Amino acid sequence: MVANKQEHAKSLFDHRSLCYDGLEWVRDDEGLRAFADLAKPKATDVHLDLATGTGAVAERLAPRVCIVVGLDLSFGMLRSSSARLGPRVQAAAEQLPFSEDTFDLTTCRNGLHHFYSPDVGLSEIRRVTKMTGRIVISESLVPDGPIRHLWRSIMEIKDTGRHPDMYFTAEEFTNYLERHGLPVRSVRLFSRPFSLANWLENGCVDLERRTMILALLNRLTERQKRDLRMSTRDGDIWLLRRTATALTGCAV
Ligand SMILES: C[S@@+](CC[C@H](N)C(=O)[O-])C[C@H]1O[C@@H](n2cnc3c(N)ncnc32)[C@H](O)[C@@H]1O
Secondary structure, X not given: OHHHHHHHHHHHHHHHOOOHHHOOOOOOHHHHHXXXXXXOOXXXXXXXXXXXXXXXXXXXXXXXXXXXXEEEOOHHHHHHOOOOOOOXXXXXXXXXXXXXXXXXXXXXXXXXXXXXOHHHHHHHHHHHEEEEEEEXXXXXXXXXXXXXXXXXXXXXXXXXXXXXXXXXXXXXXXHHHHHOOOOEEEEEEEEEEEEHHHHHHHOOOOHHHHHHHXXXXXXXXXXXXXXXXXXXXXXXXXXXXXXXXXXXXXXX
């Protein structure tokens, strides 16, 4: 069962690695700057970027830390990351190949909801991060209120491997981290409009799933469109991407 889920995530992201960097948010300067501000990298930091993907976060923080290790399940994603980065490790977040208390800074942007066991992933993060270390985790959010169920339906079609328990509002995300022994010191909320065409194209969403998503969006009432912050511009649909980034750690 675990092996199946792992294989699914691996092949999904091996495939997605071909166009992943084309997603607007991945290299978005403002988003990366906000993430780095919260992480407060130091020149002495031994840094782990978990579920590093094509390495956008690792690349941003690399000049400001001592060393950054990028870890990901997908070889395709790692292969697309810059060779200038430090060591890259192919492994599962649920079974980190590191000793306890290794890292001063552990980051994970938009990875947790893809893990086959986010709970185990978090306990591994705690294990390998020093007691004095900082942990920065970012997750995309569902909108609050009645529209949340519709958003979830869209995400279930789009992200086939997403963990069923990982659909949070900002408050639920904070509570989730705290329940897992990670006291949250600070949270940054970030929202940004994104183009549906860019999202579907670079998310490797096939025609059948695109059609399902468009059918859902086309059925919305004007009120639902407002709640979703949906608009139409230049022949494309725009939606709002919401994320929360939390600074946590055992003794931050
Ligand atoms: C949405 S991408 C985020 C990549 C990167 N952190 C970023 O912000 O651009 C999610 C990443 O999680 C990785 N992933 C999924 N399940 C994983 C697991 N169990 N262990 C480690 N990485 C995993 C995927 O291969 C993918 O690269």
